[in-house]
Amino acid sequence: MEIIMAIAAGVLVTCAVYLILSKSILRIIIGTGLLSHAAHLLVMVMGGLKTGDAPVIKDGVTAYTDPLPQALVLTAIVISFGVTAFFLVLAYRAYQELGTDNIEEMKGNDSYD
Amino acid sequence: MINLPLLPILLPLLTGVILMFFPKRIKAQRAVSLISTMLTILASVVLTQVVRTSGIQSVTLGSWPAPFGITLVSDMLSALLVLSTSILTFAVLWYSTVYLSDEHERFFYYIAVQFLLVGVNGAFTTGDIFNMFVFFEVFLISSYVLIVLGGKPEQLRESLKYVLINVISSALFVITVAYLYGIVGTLSMADISQKIAQSGQTGVLTVIAVLFLIVFGLKGAIFPLYFWLPGSYHVPPIPVLALFGALLTKVGVYAIIRTYTLFFYHETGFTHELLAILALATVVIGVIGALATRDVKQILIYNIVVAVGVILYGVAVMTRQSLEGAIFYLVHDMLIKAALFLLIGVMIGITGTSRLNEMGGLIKDYPRLAWTYFIAALSLAGIPPLSGFVGKLLIVRGGFEAGYWIGPALVLVSSLLVLYSVMQIFIRGFWGTPRRYAGKRKAVSGRLLLPAACLVILTVFYGIGTEFVRPYVTQAVDPLVDPSVYIEAVLKEGS
Numbered sequence: 001m002e003i004i005m006a007i008a009a010g011v012l013v014t015c016a017v018y019l020i021l022s023k024s025i026l027r028i029i030i031g032t033g034l035l036s037h038a039a040h041l042l043v044m045v046m047g048g049l050k051t052g053d054a055p056v057i058k059d060g061v062t063a064y065t066d067p068l069p070q071a072l073v074l075t076a077i078v079i080s081f082g083v084t085a086f087f088l089v090l091a092y093r094a095y096q097e098l099g100t101d102n103i104e105e106m107k108g109n110d111s112y113d
Numbered sequence: 114m115i116n117l118p119l120l121p122i123l124l125p126l127l128t129g130v131i132l133m134f135f136p137k138r139i140k141a142q143r144a145v146s147l148i149s150t151m152l153t154i155l156a157s158v159v160l161t162q163v164v165r166t167s168g169i170q171s172v173t174l175g176s177w178p179a180p181f182g183i184t185l186v187s188d189m190l191s192a193l194l195v196l197s198t199s200i201l202t203f204a205v206l207w208y209s210t211v212y213l214s215d216e217h218e219r220f221f222y223y224i225a226v227q228f229l230l231v232g233v234n235g236a237f238t239t240g241d242i243f244n245m246f247v248f249f250e251v252f253l254i255s256s257y258v259l260i261v262l263g264g265k266p267e268q269l270r271e272s273l274k275y276v277l278i279n280v281i282s283s284a285l286f287v288i289t290v291a292y293l294y295g296i297v298g299t300l301s302m303a304d305i306s307q308k309i310a311q312s313g314q315t316g317v318l319t320v321i322a323v324l325f326l327i328v329f330g331l332k333g334a335i336f337p338l339y340f341w342l343p344g345s346y347h348v349p350p351i352p353v354l355a356l357f358g359a360l361l362t363k364v365g366v367y368a369i370i371r372t373y374t375l376f377f378y379h380e381t382g383f384t385h386e387l388l389a390i391l392a393l394a395t396v397v398i399g400v401i402g403a404l405a406t407r408d409v410k411q412i413l414i415y416n417i418v419v420a421v422g423v424i425l426y427g428v429a430v431m432t433r434q435s436l437e438g439a440i441f442y443l444v445h446d447m448l449i450k451a452a453l454f455l456l457i458g459v460m461i462g463i464t465g466t467s468r469l470n471e472m473g474g475l476i477k478d479y480p481r482l483a484w485t486y487f488i489a490a491l492s493l494a495g496i497p498p499l500s501g502f503v504g505k506l507l508i509v510r511g512g513f514e515a516g517y518w519i520g521p522a523l524v525l526v527s528s529l530l531v532l533y534s535v536m537q538i539f540i541r542g543f544w545g546t547p548r549r550y551a552g553k554r555k556a557v558s559g560r561l562l563l564p565a566a567c568l569v570i571l572t573v574f575y576g577i578g579t580e581f582v583r584p585y586v587t588q589a590v591d592p593l594v595d596p597s598v599y600i601e602a603v604l605k606e607g608s
Contacts (some may be wrong), residue, residue: 020281025273032280039287046295068295072243076287077249083283086257087276094269106270 005045012038036080116185120156122235129227146223150203157196167600180304186240189589195274207564209352217380265368275345282331289324303603313377322377333365334395351458359451360569389429395422403534420446427508435511442504455565462554474547483543500576
C-alpha cells in the first residue's frame with residue numbers, strides 16, 4: 001500500500017513541477033496546490049499505513065493508526081490554505097495592476113543597473 | 114523563572130494581537146510596539162544572563178515529558194540570536210516611525226513586524242523540527258505582508274516570485290520532515306539526534322541532510338538557490354529591507370548550523386564538504402554581484418549573500434575555532450547589515466535615488482552620515498578594531514588549522530572585494546562634487562540617522578569588547594561541538 005501511495009505522491013509532484021514551470025500565474029498556483037497535496041500525502045505515508053482504528057480512544061481497541069502525522073498534516077493544511085488564499089489575492093491584484101498573468105512579461109524594469 | 118525562554122516569543126505575539134484592535138491610530142501603534150520591543154530586549158538580556166549563569170534553559174510546553182511534548186530550548190546560541198534580533202528590530206521600528214508614510218503605517222505595518230519577530234524568535238528558540246516549520250511559516254507570512262505592503266507594481270511583481278519560491282521551499286520542508294519522521298519516528302530535535310547517533314548515519318540520513326541543506330539554503334540564499342534574493346529584496350521600503358536582510362536569511366543559516374551540528378555530524382566527509390563547496394561558491398557569487406552593480410541597495414543585497422557564505426564556511430569546517438568565528442560573525446553581521454541598510458536608506462531619502470551615478474558630494478552637507486557610514490563599511494569588511502574582524506579571523510584560522518587553504522584564502526580575498534564594493538558607495542556617493550537633491554525625506558535625515566548610528570555604535574562596542582563577548586560565544590559553541598550537552602539539557606526533565 002505504501003508503494004502505491006508513494007507513487008501517487010510522486011505523480012503529484014511531477015504534475016506540480018510541470019505546472020509551476022508554466023507561464024500563467026493561475027497554472028503556477030494550481031501547481032503549488034498539487035505540491036502541497038503531495039507533501040501532505042507523503043507525511044501520511046511516511047507515518048506508516050498500518051491498519052488500525054482511527055485514533056480515538058475506545059474500549060476494546062488495541063491498535064490505532066499513528067496520530068502524530070495526522071496532527072502534522074492538519075497543521076500543514078491550514079498553513080498552506082492561508083498561504084494559497086494570500087497567493088490568489090496577490091495574483092488578482094497583480095493582474096489588475098500589471099495587466100498580465102504571464103510570468104514571462106513580469107521581468108525587472110531595469111530600475112537598477 | 115522557568116518559562117523565561119517563552120518571553121521573547123510571547124511578548125511580540127501579545128503586542129501583535131493588541132495592536133490589531135486600533136490599526137488606524139498611528140501614534141498608539143508606534144508607542145505600543147516600541148515599548149513592547151524594548152521589553153523584549155530586556156527579556157532577552159535576562160535570558161542571556163540566565164543561560165550564562167545556569168546553562169541551557171529548556172521549557173517543555175504543557176508539562177509533557179521531553180520527547181513527547183514540544184520543547185523550547187534556549188542555549189547560548191539561540192539566546193544571543195534572540196537578543197540581537199530584538200535589538201535590531203527595535204532600531205528598525207524606531208527608524209520606521211520616521212521613515213514610513215502615514216499611509217503605509219496605517220495598514221498593519223507594526224502588526225506584521227511584531228509577528229515577524231514572533232516567527233524569528235520562535236525559530237531560534239524551538240527544539241522541535243516541526244515546530245520550527247511552523248515558526249518559519251509565521252515569519253514568512255509576515256514577510257509576504259511586509260514585502261507587498263504599499264502595492265506598487267514592482268512590489269506586486271517581485272512578491273509573486275518571492276511567495277512562489279517560499280511556498281515551494283515550505284513544501285520541501287514538510288517533505289523532508291516527513292522523510293526524517295519516517296526514519297527516526299520522532300520530532301524532538303534532541304531525540305532525533307540521539308536516535309541518529311544510535312542507528313548510525315545511514316545513506317538515507319545523508320540524503321535527508323542534503324534535503325535540509327536545500328530547504329534551508331533556499332531560505333538562506335546559498336549558491337545555486339540565491340537567485341530570488343536580489344530581485345525580491347530590491348522592492349520593499351528600506352526599513353522592511355533592513356529587517357529582511359538582517360533576519361530572514363540568518364534564520365536559514367541558523368537552521369543549517371543547528372541541523373548540521375546536532376543531527377548530521379557523523380558522516381562529515383560528504384555533507385560538510387558539500388556545505389563547504391557551496392559556501393565558497395556563495396562567497397564568490399556574492400562578491401561578483403556586489404562588484405557588478407552600481408545600485409546602493411543591490412551592493413548591500415549581494416553583501417548579504419557573501420556573509421551567508423562566510424558564516425557557512427565556518428560551520429562547514431566544524432572545528433571549535435571556526436564555529437566560534439561563525440557565531441561571532443553571525444551576530445556581527447545581523448547588526449551591521451541592519452545598520453548599513455538603514456544608513457543607505459538615509460542616503461536614498463536625501464537623494465531620492467538609489468543609483469550611485471546620480472549621487473555625489475554628500476559629505477559636504479551630511480558629514481555625520483558620511484562618517485557613520487565609513488565606520489560601518491570598515492566594520493563590514495573586518496578592519497581590526499571593529500566587529501567584523503574577530504569572526505573572520507577565527508574562521509580563517511580555523512580553516513588553515515584544519516589543513517585547508519583555498520577556503521580561507523577565498524574568505525580573505527572576499528573581504529578585500531567587499532571593502533571595495535562598500536567603499537564604492539563612499540567614494541561615489543559621499544565624495545565628488547555636491548549636487549542638488551530633492552529627496553522626500555531630506556528634512557528628517559538627522560532623525561533617521563539616529564537609530565542607525567546607535568546600531569553602529571553597538572557594533573563598535575561589540576568589536577572593542579571582544580574580551581567581554583568571548584565567554585558567551587565560547588559557551589554557545591559547547592553544544593555545537595558536543596551535542597550531548599544539548600541532549601542532556603533537553604531530555605533531563607523526562608527522566
